[in-house]
Amino acid sequence: MAERTIGLSVTRFRPGEDRQPVSQTFTIPYHDDWVVLDALQYIKDRHDGSLSFRWSCHMGVCGSCGMMVNGVPKLTCAAFLRDYFPNEVRVEPLANFPVIRDLVVDIDDFMHKLAEVKPYIIRDDLETAPVGFGHEFRQAPEEVDDYRQFSMCINCMLCYSACPVYGMEPRFLGPAAIALAHRYNMDSRDQGRNERMPVIGSSEGIWECTYIGECSVVCPKNVDPASAIQRTKLATTNDWFRSILMPWGKR
């Protein structure tokens, strides 16, 4: 029996060589348990060592290998060829990001925004609290449930790639950064909400979001950034009313 094959059409962009991205098609052996990433590595190993992309864990947790697969943002380590076979698979760099080369995009913007939302526990006694047996900040399982979902973000950028608002307005803080801010706001150990609000509540923060919800659809880890944004909007509005109605109360 002849070996079955599958076509991959891959976007190439070589700065200094290509004026704009071009598509290149490779035909490779088809294996029903291969993912798109396996196919890309096969091409790099056998056909063209200059094909550039990022990957590491191959198990959907490091967040490196997000790309557009047939126009949809996906982790390529979790996108199986069998779901496309016998049709050709189109692989492109994540939408809404500047392309560095081929399938590699520039995520510096997110890295800056992540730092801006102060994604860490803020509390007065953080430096002085004793550590060791018996000194945990106690947190009931239900309190962990309040934020756990939002702590599952792997920073894979699929949500930014799916977000039409981010596509139009790059200053928008974006789904993952807001979800992570919300994650710490909802953590019973944290006291830093007021420090995060100037960034999250700014015009480029939550208010840019028009609740299209694509971010939550493409999220491979069910983080549901859209709900984080809506919940933050609600909480911020409550804050605002409270500050008007009860200006003497701080929170």
Added chain:
Amino acid sequence: MDVAQHDLLIVGGGLAGIRAAIAAAQEGVSVGIISKVYPMRSHTVSAEGGAAAVVRADLGDSTDLHAFDTVKGSDFIADQDVVEYLVNEAPKEVIQMEHWGCPWSREPDGTVSVRAFGGMSINRTVFAADKTGFHMLHTIFQHSLRFDRIVRYDEHFVTKLLVDDGACRGVVAFDLRTGEFRAFSAKATILATGGCGRLWAFTTNGFINTGDGLALAYRAGAPISDMEFPQYHPTGLPGTGILITEAARGEGGYLLNKGGDRFLSQYVPTRMELGPRDIISRSMITEFEEGRGVPGRYGDYMLLDLRHLGEERINSKLPFVRELAENYVGIDPVREPIPVRPVVHYMMGGVRTNIDGATSLPGLYACGESAQVGLNGANRLGSNSLTECLVFGARTGKIAAQRARETPDGALHALEAQAADDDRATKKRFFEDDTGTERIGLVRGDLQQVMENYVGVFRTGEGLSAARQEIRQLQERFRRVRLDDKSSVFNTELMGALELENMLELAESVVVPALLREESRGSQARRDFPNRDDQRFLGHSLISRTPDGPRVEWQEAVITKWEPEERKY
């Protein structure tokens, strides 16, 4: 060429590297973290089961018990002073992570939960469901963002350690995005680059685990150690090698052979599925050889049965196991057992350091999986490695920072010149010479197959000798490598070539001590030397680089309290 200057440089942005960076920043020094990936992509992210620490002394645990379990697990060549330090510091570090926001799984009263793990005689593994490494890495990376003293160089690849006047003075690295080489000067440098599980074809390790830090130290003259001990984890998914955490057994899962028997009753009767990894992996291979494995397209496998745990427990304690099994082998563990087989997972070996993380080269330190500080001996216990990253990351960071503070600024021009030389030499080798015929992808594939064939759970002297010869041939082939990519922007093929060069160097450093260690201990099982030999080998291999290949010396293990005894479970 301008020189980036810091008091302390850390190569690697995983759990150990960032823990070291925070400890150093708290000492008031300026820190640079150089990583070939964004820190949150580091392989810590794939750790699943948990971190061991005596945080529930109220349940009858003690640091002495944790220490003894670790020493026995190591097959008695852990350095016991190092083990004692770890068990005493572990509770503080694990609770420190809690204060920094790690979402540990909890009891109804709000205290931290602990679960059972292989080789641990009591429940002491702290966990965040079955994504413990992921949560620890993101928590500590995000926490590190508050320190202005920590500067990151993401997606930079280190090509060389700068050694001047007998001390490490920093590194040479190139920025993947621009291809520009640069000298990074520092008064102390810490390697925290993880292991080299990618030497093998069937591995749980990510694509990035190529042992770069080990190779850098080895070339610079700092010995590496105990490389003959790669750990085989008993439960990887056939084909991909994706890890199914030991916590699946910690929560009560069974390992069954083809006949449906819990075969471990023949091998580790008192511990069953919670025996140490080396013994369970050997038991599985023995069962396969005797015809009691389940045949599959990627060789024999065993069945990991979680069905009796019930859907609720699987969802709350092992949700990632369910996700991985469903996605990658199409099996829902609530309804069917998961196919698993032993898979390369972790390197007990690494750059030899003392208890302070200091290597034999002044100014050079190592911690985490890339170090061989003396904790793990011939077999690491599951859930000790995340703890090791925290405890020795913190200690090494602090001590290296103190050295940096006490060391005067040095001249930069010699470093600059070395970096410029390395830049030129790299380009000449890989870009200008166009006569080669070998592809790095194929040489790498062949290397992984050699390691798979000869350096498995069981080895023989004959097989190891063959492996050494074949590795030598692969090193020859590497000299004839030709790159398709000669551009400067994000050249992952150049990085791949340098990684492969590191791997070829390290492969030999695994095989030679494995050949010379004529005994079976921990994860080294020699068919031609089936017994442990404490007379000759109660200690560590110390491996130095020479023009003729690795030279091995032996160093006695440090024994404080626990004399070697027969290792039975």
